[in-house]
Amino acid sequence: MSNYSTSELSEAYIALGANLGDREQSLKEALALLGAHAEIEVLRCSGIYETEPVGYADQPNFLNMTAAVRTSLLPEALLDVMLEIEDRLGRVRTIRNGPRTVDLDLLWMDGKVLDTPHLILPHPRMQERAFVLFPLRDIVPRDEPSGLWEIVTKALGKLDGREGIKLWTSSGWEDGFGHTGN
Ligand SMILES: Nc1ncnc2c1ncn2[C@@H]1O[C@H](COP(=O)(O)OP(=O)(O)OP(=O)(O)O)[C@@H](O)[C@H]1O
Numbered sequence: 001m002s003n004y005s006t007s008e009l010s011e012a013y014i015a016l017g018a019n020l021g022d023r024e025q026s027l028k029e030a031l032a033l034l035g036a037h038a039e040i041e042v043l044r045c046s047g048i049y050e051t052e053p054v055g056y057a058d059q060p061n062f063l064n065m066t067a068a069v070r071t072s073l074l075p076e077a078l079l080d081v082m083l084e085i086e087d088r089l090g091r092v093r094t095i096r097n098g099p100r101t102v103d104l105d106l107l108w109m110d111g112k113v114l115d116t117p118h119l120i121l122p123h124p125r126m127q128e129r130a131f132v133l134f135p136l137r138d139i140v141p142r143d144e145p146s147g148l149w150e151i152v153t154k155a156l157g158k159l160d161g162r163e164g165i166k167l168w169t170s171s172g173w174e175d176g177f178g179h180t181g182n
């Protein structure tokens with residue numbers, strides 16, 4: 001497909017959330033599926049945080065984390081891969097902000113700005129979500145070239161404390177989790 005990927009590599013930041021079933025397993029499977037894609041390399045993963053639900057309160061706590069990936073996919077194609085992973089892991093869309101086996105949001109891609117019916121970049125709600133910002137702070141380098149570190153730091157400064165976020169466990173990524181063995 002001509003408009004699927006490019007010869008240039010982008011660095012993208014993805015938020016993952018799960019609040020149904022085996023939440024930790026769903027996050028890890030989603031990461032493994034991202035990393036198994038021929039055009040996606042998972043570079044860094046945050047810790048896994050347990051977070052109180054935001055938006056629609058009458059649902060279980062979430063586990064949330066973020067990942068940085070390197071990819072030759074164009075933004076829309078990366079989003080398609082993410083939506084396929086959600087489907088594969090059994091996500092059923094019911095109510096907005098409602099419970100889900102796994103949710104993948106594309107937060108940031110080299111500072112690109114997009115506003116199409118399918119994809120808005122940067123993610124429009126990322127700066128107000130503590131469950132995104134705390135895990136994102138784990139993995140964005142201070143010298144990130146497109147200005148994400150400054151955005152995350154400023155947005156975190158506006159939050160009221162930790163807002164129902166606590167570290168749950170390490171993602172285990174550094175210890176080899178997610179490698180497919182080749
Ligand atoms: N940056 C983005 N990342 C992920 N999805 C996006 C983005 N911009 C637009 N979308 C669109 O949003 C649609 C709905 O996403 P989803 O069902 O995950 O929403 P939600 O998780 O309930 O709410 P929220 O978008 O606030 O996290 C997706 O099918 C996708 O086309």
Ligand SMILES: Nc1nc2c(c(=O)[nH]1)N=C(CO)CN2
Nearest residue numbers: 017051052053054062097131
């Ligand atoms: N704590 C928490 N709350 C949410 C989350 C989430 O991932 N974590 N996702 C939502 C819709 O994307 C709505 N509310």
